[in-house]
Amino acid sequence: MVDEIRRDIHAWPLGAVSTNELYDIFVGKRIEGTCDWVLNQSWFHHWTGPDFPDGRAKILWINGPAGFGRSIICAGVIEDMSLKLEEDPVAYFFFSSDFEGRKDPFFAIRLWLSQLVPYPVVFELFRDRWSGRPEQKATRGDVLKLFREVVTAIPQYTFILDGLDECGWTGVSSSVASDKLVACFLEELRRAVSATSSQILIVSCDEPEIRSALSGQPDAENVSVNQYKIRPEDVQSNVEVFSPSVVDKKLIVQADGGSRGYCPFAGRAV
Template sequence: MEVTGLIVGVAGLAGLFSACLDSLSRFQTYRDSNSETHVLDTRFRAVRARFEQWGVSVGFSSGRLQPDHHRGLDNKGTANLIESILQIIAKTICDDSLLQRSRTGTRLQAGQLGGPMQSKSKRLKWALGGKESRTEQVDIFEKLVQQLYNLIPPEDKSQNYEGLGRTAWVEDIRQMLTKIEQGIKFEEQRDVWSWLGKSAPNDKYEDSLAKRVDTTCEWIFERPAFKSWLSPVDSTKPSVLWINGPAGFGKTVLTAHIVHHLSKALDTPVSHFFFTSDHESREDPFSALRSWQRQIASKLNIGFECIRRAWENDFSEQASRRTLVDLFKQVITTVPGCVFVADGLDECLQLGNGDASVARFLRDITGAIAGTDARLLLVSRDEPEIREAFEENKENLTEYRIRTDDVGADTAVFSQSVVNKRLSTKSKDLRSAISEAMAERCQGQFLWIKLQEQSLRTTMCKKRLHEMVKNTPSGLDRLYDQNWSRIMNMSDQDRDRAFALLRWTAFTFLPLTVCEVTEAIIITQFGELDPDDYPENVDDEYITSEILGLCGPLVEVHDDLENPSPGSRTLHIPHFSP
């Protein structure tokens, strides 16, 4: 069983008991007196009276231990169990600020509880709790008080006390206390997470790791800028590394690999956040702060305790941006050597203006790490608003711009993997020739290669494959123009369907499944859901011809890990930023 606080001694038990009793008496001020809670209030007052009677009977009076106290209190094992019970009463029913005093060894006197500025959540715990919460509190209180009577029955204090022995009920007490303690921690953690705010899912990180091809992204670890950021000469100086590069250069996959590498290589916590165009976090870059601190709290108890204390003293339901920044300063001071990583800052809606802008976020976090050994890695496009925000703390900034030379070998490996997948039946020489041609024309853009994937078909002859690569314009802008022109030259029905697919994919808050978008397209085209307009089968062939055949490579279809059926796959725009 985990004991909540330090052993306070027998004399300390008297002070702890008195503080609990005093706190319990104060609940009369906050109790709801309507008829629905009358029974609960009566039970509460009855068990409080039993609690007070037990304390008097064993020798606790006015916060002091009487000379003629019960001999059972002198038994170390019994005293430890009693302390655990009193501390749980303090945490579940009372204001547990009194536990801080018991840990410091201060002798508690009656009336020494926190004052009017004690934690709002604890001060009103009984008054504002729902009926179910109150019932649970009273149930726990009754059980704990009964266990005090089991440990030391109210009888003649001079009677010989035989100790705990090996009786089964002693083990029952320990198990009950452990269960209650676990319940307290679970509820407390849930409340802290709720206050800290919602955290983005980890899908983008995991998906990006899965997209990486073996041997790629290793080049970054050899760059002097990265090495000096990771192991600065002056370890107490804050270090910010900004990696930027053009669209399609594989920045997100690179970031995911860096996070994976650092998480294994470092003993200090590594926290990450990936902004995406299809998640609400793009509206508020401070979502990264919520996620970073949640990750630290999940890994390290000292991190959680730091955040819990802030939650205890905050009067709002959810931490404000200002509170998050102040808490960030506390966390990186409490937990040395933290590494924070954020990718896709350019995905956010507001870059340069407003309280929820990327510029404000960057100024706040770079200012917060001043005077600490925290390290910050930020990855994005080179947007003017982002660059301007870094100017205020540029003395701590190291910038690295991804060049075509950096990713040349990686694009060759990626191109080969795409060609091998799509043209597996072709000769090795032809596959090598096509992959080399694609790698040469992509100009460092992995996305350019990815967009060619649907155009590579095993039914094409050698000449057509070479012509396809040769005639595809280099650069993403011209490639998008080519695909747009292809859509514009379709028949009216196919063009309308392609436009509808693109609109539904780009402007939905959550990605639509193939089945959902199929119904949406029917309504868009025909104005109603007619069973005769449904496809006979929603399968791989349907997806290839009726979705990717019309909109690929401007639309991607992703598998659903929980449901492998084709109709449950979701539609996405391959690369979208505001």
């Protein structure tokens, strides 16, 4: 009975939309030693550090063009932080163009919350809200309130979001115009983590909607926002390491009678 309740509570914020498995895919593509340059940067150490000046949550936005291995970098960061922060929760989500929940950026928060259900404090918060209407999917209001309660109740949560630029910004049933949905999401996210010791990493292309939402009111709501744009020289060593791997994969495919290989750095067929 307890396991059944836990399963239902875990599914409550998600509804019928299934989760994706992109993290495992990107970790599998990452070659050891690549993408580690991020972990050695001072701006990354500032974001991961235990200090939260003036009680402000920390948001780090890493952006760069397509083909720079952003998602694989993100997977590497998740893998590293999950090992180092065994007792501090790390929740993550990867948007992709073929994911059924991509039209709503708020699904990222739903997924984050579902990953935190195993933690006793989070489970109790979930159960209190879920018990009154177990047959219904959690509303966006439920999700935002619960998210705020979670980050307030337990210090130093880490939330990671990749591919926000992949989110379908049209066709969403909302009172907010579709071109403002991402801005609305980021505004609500900042408000939810305000004055907490939460860490949020967003990895995406440098889209105007995202930049505008993250750069506006930098000192508002007790949230610190920093950004880093990936440069070609940052990933050059990765390309040099990946190149032999790509050649090997092409040879294997050709030996099997195929005509296409896979580039683990860009995450695309070649």
